[in-house]
Amino acid sequence: MVNSNTSALGIVFPNSYDVLVPDLVNVRLMASIPFASRYRLIDFILSSMAHCDIDNIAVMVNNNYHSLMDHLGSGREWDLVRKNGGLHIFPPFVEKGVKPYTGRVGAVASILGFLRNQKEKYVVLTDTNIVVNFDFNALIEAHIESGADVTMAYNEQEIPAGMMKIEESGLTYYYTLGIEDGRVSQIYVNSQKTGIQNLSMNMFVLEREKLIEMINTASVRGQIYFERDVLMPQLNKLNIRAYKYDGYVARICDMKSYFDENMKLLDDHNLDALFSGKQIYTKIRDDNPTRYIEGAKVQNVMVADGCVIEGEVEDSILFRGVKVAKGAKVKNCILMQDTVIEAGADVEYLVMDKNVTVSAGKSMRGTDTFPVYIGKHQTV
Amino acid sequence: MAKEMIAMLLAGGQGSRLYALTEKLAKPAVPFGGKYRIIDFPLSNCVNSGIDTVGILTQYQPLVLNEYIGNGQPWDLDRLYGGVHVLPPYQKASGSDWYKGTANAIYQNISFIERYDPEYVIILSGDQICKQDYSDFLKFHKEKNAEFSVAVMEVPWEEASRFGLMVADGDDRITEFQEKPKNPKSNLASMGIYIFNWDILKKYLEEDEADPNSENDFGNNIIPNLLRDNRRMYAYHFDGYWKDVGTISSLWEANMEILDPEHSGINLFDEDWKIYSRNSGMTGHKISAGALVENSMITDGCRVKGEVKHSILFAGVRVEEGAVVEDAVVMGGTVIKSGAVVKHCIVAENVTVGENAVVGAMPTEEEKGVATIGEGVTIGDNAKVGPKAMVRKNVEGGGEEW
Secondary structure, eight states: OOTTTTTTOOOOOOOOOOOTTTTTSSSSGGGGEEEEEEEEHHHHHHHHHHTOOEEEEOOOOSSHHHHHHHHTTTTGGGOOOOOOSSEOOOOOOOBBOOOOOOOHHHHHHHHHHHHHHOOOOOEEEEEEEEEEOOOOOHHHHHHHHHSEEEEEEEEEOOOHHHHHHHHOOOOOHHHHHHEEEEEEEEEEEEEOOOOOEEEEEEEEEEEHHHHHHHHHHHHHHHHTOOIIIIIIIGGTTEEEEEEEOOOOEEESSSSSHHHHHHHHHTTHHHHHHSSSSSOOOOOOOOOOOEEEEETOOOEEEEOTTTTTSSSSSEEEEOOOTTTEOOEEEEEEEOOTTTTTEOTOOOEEEEEOOOOOOOOOTTTEEESSSSEEEOOOOOOO | OSSSEEEEEEEOOOOOOGGGGGGGOGGGGSSEEEEEEHHHHHHHHHHHOOOOOEEEEEESOOOOHHHHTSSSGGOOOSEEESEEEOOOOOOTTTTEEOSSSSHHHHHTTTTHHHTTTOOOOEEEEEEEEEOOOOHHHHHHHHHHOOOOEEEEEEEGGGGGGEEEEEEEEEOBBEEEESSSSSSOOOOOOEEEEEEEHHHHHHHHHHHHHHOOOOOOOIIIIIHHHHTTTTTOEEEEEOOSSSEOEEEEEHHHHHHHHOOOOOHHOSSOOOOGGGOOOOOOOOOEEETTOOEEEEEEETTTTEOOSEEEOOOEOTTTTOOOOOOOOEEEEEOTEEEEETTTEEEEEETTTTOOOOOOOOOOOOOSSSSOOEEEEEEOOOOEEEEETTTOOOEEEEETTTEEEE
């Protein structure tokens, strides 16, 4: 039931920051990038929302979204099959002479009709390149208590190197916040400052009616980016509050951070910090348990179900259905679903996409600062 | 719209020979093979064989089983017409009855079966580990123009007298049934899986119900009655993996056999015949630096810091530093604390084995047995549980249980 005073609906932007990980989104989008041995990035957001009774969610797919559609299905695994609400996937609407949108404003503008017909009082907006076990209710409560027009979540950390590089490419934006007494007094675009910053998590909560009004106006003016074009010019006019998040945050902003954030979960403290809260749901594959055959040697690994390990694996993350044959050696690797490492092969510092095969006896190496990526369905 | 064949799954057995494991749950709900429960096998077989309507007959401790089955979605058995239905005994205007026997359980649900107007009914049992294509069985039944067929396994002659045996002629037509005979005339053991023409089954169920002296059992009453009337009864030979896991030792053995699919014939890594289950949803398992894992099956959510050899760990098991697990079946959520030694045993769900405690032992000439620890039990630090023990209650620190 929608409780009209506190309920919120969710709007998710699964293509945000695609440009930062061109290899990984070659066959997918940010939201469906595999993470932490059996999840996709969007699982963290959807599960967090589902646990906070946000069960009316719009996913604004824009580009390369077949893998995400396949992953989400009807939304059952996240308990999002509902008579009222549930999961809505909105593809872009394109016709002759009309280009698909590029920013949040255009995305939300394309579903204003939908938004007008909903009953929830609040809306939560979020990207998917951020891995969190997030309590949206705490964010909404803080928003209601402060009486703000918009509340945005941030965490205190250094700006990741992968984001700093955006300045050069100019392809997209990230935001840091100046905060006075909990109110956002400044929003900096693509800051190059070193040291701890108030880094925006690009998660917002505001009233649905307010969002409709803001987007309507912005859309008429041809504005594109919500933060840059809508919030920044209105910092004095609007009461925009900052909500500090102290929990575990992993940001995917280039191949290096993708590699590092996966590997960080080999440390139990990090794994517990991310997963000890509410359960993270994902698509079920009905794999059997992982089998370690005589001769297997494993040290410091995270392995999903459905693997068969006969060789040596060290400091690595294995997704579902990976096979490591006899005499093969795997070190510091991320092996996505159904990767096969044949007998005697020797690999180190690699990120292998789904269904990669490394032939018998072959050897391949990246380095700790530059993990080498191998595309889906490739045979080495 | 009529269904060609529906399945009735007998899941009411208490499984008293599983002792501590079935105190709080029915035998078909007993966990098996790392992430399954026994009932996943017949249910998955049904779906994989194209049977979309299954009645599950429950009676003993149905709570866990009911919750596990839910709406049947994990097995793709949430259907608009058909699907999976849990059928406990119920009260009628003329009084109520527990299920008095296997045949009576089906008898009491005749109206359920008739809703689907099936031509055939397959009777399954909820205490076997087996991957079987029931559509092959049905094909055989039709080809023989049979009224009743039973799936049989060839067993070694010296063991034949432990089973219910079908004596069949060269055309597989059954001529005699021997229940655990001293002098077996056949080595074809009944697997307890039957296909009936529904009209025949209904007729014999009604006749059986009217007989006050009947035990209302398929093996003891229905099959002998069919034979008496010279019905067209056939034996269908099945030569795949089949195991009745009704005892502690056979349950332990069957678990160990999935560690050796090349020889045992039970392969869970078969994309074409998946066994479905309700998943734990935990993260991938972790093997720490310094841990040792040999020849084992490990499920999502486990954390292994100690040694695990030739064992099966279910979802979320923790093996702390210096702990040793060997030849063991350790069910979901159990914690084995540092220095504990757990060997040749079955440890049920959510057990805590304290520091330096010892559970079970490798079999020797004098003493062999599969130690069993019941669900939720705590074994105190430095406690000792002997290889034949059946532990249902907490064992205090330093205590012993034999």
